[in-house]
Amino acid sequence: MQKPDSLIFDMDGTLWDAVDTYAYSWNIVFKEQGIDKTISRDVLAGMVGMEGKKVIEILMPEFEHDRRVEIYSIVNDKRHNLIREKGGILYPGVREGLRLLAEKYPLFILSNCAKGIIRQFIDWAGIDELIKDELAHGVNFMPKSHNIKLLMDKHGLTNPVYVGDTEGDGLQSRLAGIPFVFVSYGFGTTDDYDLKFDDFTALAEHFVSL
Template sequence: MGRAFDIVGFDLDGTLLDTSASLTRAVNYTLAKAERPPLHIDEVRPMIGGGAKRMLEKGLEASGGYDPEDMRRLYPILLDFYGKNISEGSVPYPGLIDALDRLEADGVRLTIVTNKFESFAVKLLDEVGLLGRFAAVIGGDTMGKGNAKPSAMPIREMIVRAGGGTAAFLGDSIYDMLAAKNAGIPSIAVSFGFLMGPVEELAADAVIDHYDALIPTLAKLAGRS
């Protein structure tokens, strides 16, 4: 049947990989430095997606209140700890590897667009053995300040770096869906990600509950089924 899209892009945290364990460890390590109580992993999951700074801001709010001075002191601590422990407990979602294999066999170019720093994204993907699969890895800082998702700029750059052509994008947050919409490409929401609310509220063009559904969903979006 051939590929439905030339390029398929993925968000990273909560879409490609379940990184909630490593991020929760980093948040709680940092909160302990401020003598704050630890947060449960279920509390941290909805805080993920807007980058490390936003995650820490939410963590401070949830553990006793946000203070700018605390933020300035603790943010470098969070980044240092996370960078040193970035892949610990981070695993691909069920069915992902098979889906990537099938896409690659069809000649699809795979990409990553995340609001995580590009250096962290590359390090994480390398440590879990997936970096070589992706034609482009674009982080929240790649396009300059203020140009992370939901801006269309990183999605457009993703398409350029992957050689051009038709594209679709998968994610688990409103930032992902808006970025795809702003760039004029179809979006797929993953219901198993780090959702802040019901997946229907993301207004994606399609929703998948497991990676087994990705290939047929892409075909439907491309009008091939």
């Protein structure tokens, strides 16, 4: 794998773990809506990285599509405030590693989350000056492979890599025609990657040294 000209990061399971906050947002809304349902951390952790339409099909099979979308919209509105208040767990070495990497590469975040959540994360983590741009699935409801290409076109990237933690991240990287860097500490597993790292510090040190 040749030296990249940029790094595009997944968010959940790659930069932080906010599953407890996400589960809390679902459960608050279910209670407010009079829905007798509770989502556990383990159930939600298994869906990290999925597109929203798939998540709501799994979580709310008893509702029609429009009602699922309505509830999901309320959850995401609630989540904006909760991320500011509760945040999540930044993985060890992420803030320091991003700071080192940003001196050498343009950095991007691309996630299958709802619109606005990446910005909430960036503000919460205090990394605004390190991230050149971000793109969420909720902006255009397109797959990661499509959105990777959008970032490439917008910023003139010729050799980016995508850093993620799930098999789906690897598949979408392949579809976009770019290398996939797998971080094993996240929520998923896969054997299909170009590079693998067990912690963020090792990842940062590798790319800084190129």
